[in-house]
Amino acid sequence: MKDFDLNLLRVVVALYDAGSVGRAAQALGMSQPAMSAALARLRKAFGEPLFVRTARGMSPTARAHALAAGAREVLARIADDVLSEASFDPASASATFTIAMSDVGEMVFLPKILESLQREAPHAVVRSVSLPPARLEQALESGEADLAVGYFPDLKSSAFFQQRLFTHRFVCLLRADHPIRGRRLTLEQFLSLGHAVVRAEGRSQEIFEKYLERKKIARRIVLLTPHFMSIPTIIGKTDLVVTLPHAIGLFFSQAGANIKVMEPPLPIPRIELRQHWHRNAHHDPKNKWLRRLVAGLFTDASDEWPYPF
């Protein structure tokens, strides 16, 4: 292998197909003597004639039959896998797109991504995964996950690229027939109410908690839960208030629960939602295509969640 000129594989295939040194030379764009010399090198390398002269041209020996078949396979593989410009055709690809999202992220992103993907890449499968930060880095690096979409403050190493999509705000939820009325809670009302606090996976809730800490605002916490699911029932049946990302608030209020959405009394920082990918995937056509799709779906301008206030 060390001394074998792999270009001679092309010579074998050309000779095999052409059945003539002259025509094989023509096919490869070289002179007939050069092809003859290449054949001589092949003969020396393999220690046998490979092609013998017959009435119908240069006839391959048994060894040459096997060699040509193997060489053809290798050359095709090189042409397809190594030299071809990588491309991604969404219309025909039966790819799996693995996207890391929190459960809130799923509510915000997944419906639009799925709708768009079904149109653009009808054979694609979407896999939503939820991973702890260390595992997520690893998954993005290995290609196990294509993209992380949402709030991922831990993905800040230089190995990752990120693109801001849009910002998301917090809202307060109370039961629909709560005595407190209006579109915005006052700070007094906010502080007088009992609070439900969701410490779910995903970290966007931290933004709100840290803001309160920084402002030294102490709430009266009545309930701590790791789940969003029970929130509509709890809020609908008690006088408690909960503060959570707008998308969930809107979903609960529209899902027929006894819930109303109010504006918080404080300028809570917004959640910066981004897409993150590993630099390994930066030039990957499939990944590029997905990123372009996501970036096109979620911009400040296209963030059309109707705010109720």
Add this chain to the structure above:
DNA sequence: CCCAGTCTAGTCCAGACATT
């Protein structure tokens, strides 16, 4: 780093050789 020498593979050309 530059330069000269070497090696390899290509060119063209001419001619020998094998097969039909």
Add this chain to the structure above:
DNA sequence: AATGTCTGGACTAGACTGGG
């Protein structure tokens, strides 16, 4: 005799190598 293959010679270009 015609056709195609093979080989050798002269030459060139490019890559590589070793020495100053």
